[in-house]
Amino acid sequence: MLRALEIRDMLIIDRLDLSFQPGLNVLTGETGAGKSILLDSLGFVLGWRGRADLVRQGADRGEVTAVFDLPADHPARAVLEDAGIGVEDELILRRVNARDGRKTAWVNDTRCSGEVLRALSETLVELHGQHDDRGLLNPRGHRQILDDFAGAGDALATCRAAWKTLWAAQAARDNAAEALSALREEEEFLRHAVGELDALDPQPGEEEQLDSTRRLMQQAERIRDDIAQAHAALGGDGAEGAMGSAMRWLDGVVDKAEGQLDAPLAALDRAMTELGEAVAGVEACLDGLSFDPHELEIAEERLFAIRALARKHQAAPDELSGLADQLRQKLEALDAGDAGIAEREAEVRAAQAAYDAAADALTDLRRASAGQLDAAVSEELAPLKMERAVFVTSLEAAPDGPEGRDAVAFQVATNPGAPAGPLGKIASGGELSRFLLALKVCLSQNRNDGLTMIFDEIDRGVGGATADAVGRRLARLAEDGQVLVVTHSPQVAARGGHHWQVAKRVEDEMTLSTVTPLDRPARVDEIARMLAGDRITDEARAAAEALMAG
Numbered sequence: 228m229l230r231a232l233e234i235r236d237m238l239i240i241d242r243l244d245l246s247f248q249p250g251l252n253v254l255t256g257e258t259g260a261g262k263s264i265l266l267d268s269l270g271f272v273l274g275w276r277g278r279a280d281l282v283r284q285g286a287d288r289g290e291v292t293a294v295f296d297l298p299a300d301h302p303a304r305a306v307l308e309d310a311g312i313g314v315e316d317e318l319i320l321r322r323v324n325a326r327d328g329r330k331t332a333w334v335n336d337t338r339c340s341g342e343v344l345r346a347l348s349e350t351l352v353e354l355h356g357q358h359d360d361r362g363l364l365n366p367r368g369h370r371q372i373l374d375d376f377a378g379a380g381d382a383l384a385t386c387r388a389a390w391k392t393l394w395a396a397q398a399a400r401d402n403a404a405e406a407l408s409a410l411r412e413e414e415e416f417l418r419h420a421v422g423e424l425d426a427l428d429p430q431p432g433e434e435e436q437l438d439s440t441r442r443l444m445q446q447a448e449r450i451r452d453d454i455a456q457a458h459a460a461l462g463g464d465g466a467e468g469a470m471g472s473a474m475r476w477l478d479g480v481v482d483k484a485e486g487q488l489d490a491p492l493a494a495l496d497r498a499m500t501e502l503g504e505a506v507a508g509v510e511a512c513l514d515g516l517s518f519d520p521h522e523l524e525i526a527e528e529r530l531f532a533i534r535a536l537a538r539k540h541q542a543a544p545d546e547l548s549g550l551a552d553q554l555r556q557k558l559e560a561l562d563a564g565d566a567g568i569a570e571r572e573a574e575v576r577a578a579q580a581a582y583d584a585a586a587d588a589l590t591d592l593r594r595a596s597a598g599q600l601d602a603a604v605s606e607e608l609a610p611l612k613m614e615r616a617v618f619v620t621s622l623e624a625a626p627d628g629p630e631g632r633d634a635v636a637f638q639v640a641t642n643p644g645a646p647a648g649p650l651g652k653i654a655s656g657g658e659l660s661r662f663l664l665a666l667k668v669c670l671s672q673n674r675n676d677g678l679t680m681i682f683d684e685i686d687r688g689v690g691g692a693t694a695d696a697v698g699r700r701l702a703r704l705a706e707d708g709q710v711l712v713v714t715h716s717p718q719v720a721a722r723g724g725h726h727w728q729v730a731k732r733v734e735d736e737m738t739l740s741t742v743t744p745l746d747r748p749a750r751v752d753e754i755a756r757m758l759a760g761d762r763i764t765d766e767a768r769a770a771a772e773a774l775m776a777g
Contacts, residue, residue, distance in 0.1 A: 228709045229352070229679045231294040234268045236286035237324075239740045245727070251705035253723030254713045254742070255753055260729040261740030262713045266354070266683055269293065272322045273352060274332065274344025281324050284737070292321045295351055301677045302350040307334070310343045318351075320344065354681045355663055366649070370593075370635035373620060375670050376603075377596030382589045383630060389585040390629040393578040400571035407568060410561040417558050420540070424551035429533045434544035437530040444523040447516040454516065458509045467502055470495060582627070589631040593622055597635075600669060607665035610696040612689075613658065616641045618665075637662075660685045661697070668700050671707075679709045686716040695777075698722035717757040721774035726750045751775070 234243040239261055254262055271281060272291040282289040295318040297303055307314045312334050322332040322344070332339050334347070374383060410417070459465055474495050481488045537544045560567070597620035604618040617640040625634035638647040641658055654662055664685060686697045698719035704710050705724070714720055726745045731738055745753055751771045752763060759767035 228296045228677070229269075229293060229711070230296055231292075232265070232269060233290075233292040234265075235290040236283040237268045237271070237281050237289040237291060238264045238283060239731070239738050240264060240268070241283060241286075241739050243740075243742055245742060247709065247711070248725045249705075249709050250724035251702050251722060252709070252711045252725045252727070253720045254711065254727045254729055255715070255720050255757060256729030257731075258715075260731050261742075262729045263683070264740060265729070265742070266681065266713065269352070269681075270354070271324065272320050272332075272344075273348035274322070274341040275348065282326050287326055289324045290321065292319065294319050295679075298677060303347055303677075306343070306346045306350060310334075310339060310346075312337045312339065312343075318347075320347070350677070351679060352681060353678045354683065355667075355685060366634075366636050369620075369637050370630070370633065372637075372666060372670065373593055373596060373600060373635050374630075376600045377592050379589065379592055379596075382585070382592050386582070386585040386589050386631050387629045389578070389582040390627075393575070393582045396571070396575045396578040400568070400575050403567055403571050407561070410557055414558075414561060417554055417561070421551060421554045421558055423536065424547060424554070427532055427536060427547075429536070429544065429547040431545045431548055434530065434533050434537075437526050437533070441523065441526050441530055443515070444526065451513065451516045454509060454513055458506065458513060461502065461506050461509060467499070467506060470499055470502065474499070586627065586631045590622070590633050593631075593633055593635065597622060603669040604662070604665045607668050607700070608661065611661040611665060611700075612693040612696070613641070613661055615643050616658070616662075617647060618662065619647050660687065661689070661693075664697060664700055667704055671704050677708075679711065680704060681711045681713075683713045684715065685712070686714055686719050690716065691718075694718035695774075715757065717754045717771065717774060720750075720754050720757060721771070721777070723750075726753065728753050 228249060229247050231247070232243075232245045234240045234245075236242075245265075254265065256262055267281065268291045271289075272293045295303070297314075297316055297318050303318060304314050307318075315335060319335055320332070322330060324330050330341070332341065332344055334343065374380075461467060463471075474492065477488050477492055477495070481492060533544050533547065537547060540547070540550055542550055600620050601618055605616075608614060608616050608618065619638045619640075621636050621638055623634045623636075625632050637650045639650050639653050639658075639662065640647040641653060645653075647653075650659070650662065664682075667680070682701065686694055689697060694716040695718040698716065699722060701710055701712055701719060702722040702724075712719060712723070720726065726749075728743050728745055728749070730741055730743070732741060733739070743749075751768055754771035754774060755763045755767035758770050
């Protein structure tokens, strides 16, 4: 519900603070007093695209603030969460228009874009006028109106979910088919490459090991003589033998040295152990340097084969084993491709059947509800002096989509015997307003969306009993919500629960607009003015009292 609207320096409004209430809120005033400016300002703060020159002459900027109450289940909460804006029970929208045209907006003190404002506005306000194009003149909105009347929310959710599943199944099948086709194009390469890799069977780290072995073999002849001489110098005929002899000589006299040889003997013992390990290592190296020249040839051939295969596949030698696994998986997918496609086709058929069932159920609900809507609208048209008009909701087949396969269009015949045709082409402005009102009354029984409904001179072109019927239906719409009406009809104004008068004044040769809340005596005078003109008579006041009492 719209609770407050604050306007600063917009067009001919310098400062205006309005507090709105639940129920039917009526705004009246002379033509040109500024009633449309209120709607322009509200549309501005809601992000609607409208006139650009909104800033009052002489002001640096214009500003509008709108305050809405948000019940716990209000759909605006989901929009706020998606935008990352804090959700509270009170929603404050503020938008500033600078003189140079720049616009800045805030939602609950958080900067936001016009796109977020417009998304919020869809959940907050619904504006209708004599030339309404948001539901009646736009056939794309007819299906939504019928679905709202039918209470098709659950059926729509089921259909959308089935469509999403079907789309995903079709995409998976198409992707699998495309991937299989690509694999078939490279099948010859895959089979040759996998055979080549399997035959060589390179292992991670093998290339480095082969390269080290090859280099060692190539250097073996040059370093073997030096290593052999070192082995001789360290072995039994060299250092090891000499150290052994020294230890035997010392062992023979250690008892007579009064302990002075204990430490040297212990050191020699440790040295003999280390020397033994060194000799063993040198012997192992000599053994390793003993090779068959054919072994070098074999190592080089394998090393060169691994490197050549790595260059061919533009991979590191250590990656060849993993590459073989990847290519082998592609071959396996190729060999199992037909079975995989058949499985995907089965999934598509199952998803299509589920979608068909959901779409058909939605069509059945729409067809049943279309007749009920036609009857309900016809019943509402009679008091609006259109008892001979015919309203028909037609359904035709449409391409499959997330919301079913139905095209919905409202058709009317306003004269007896005349063929029915599109609503926007057959109905006049006044007739269109009454069709709209009849529809809104029919839809109100299922409304629980928290929308503030605004009607801008929807009663234009009607008067007398018809205007009274319009007022009564607007009052009925407002019983469980909030309705704002801009009107020139005294019959409509008399039904208001809250009444504001819009007027112009001139200050310092500048025209300004004011909006004044009216108490009951002031309401009587305003409705009398609407009945009689500038000169308010006692008879006009009495007529106004009668309208308000009726």
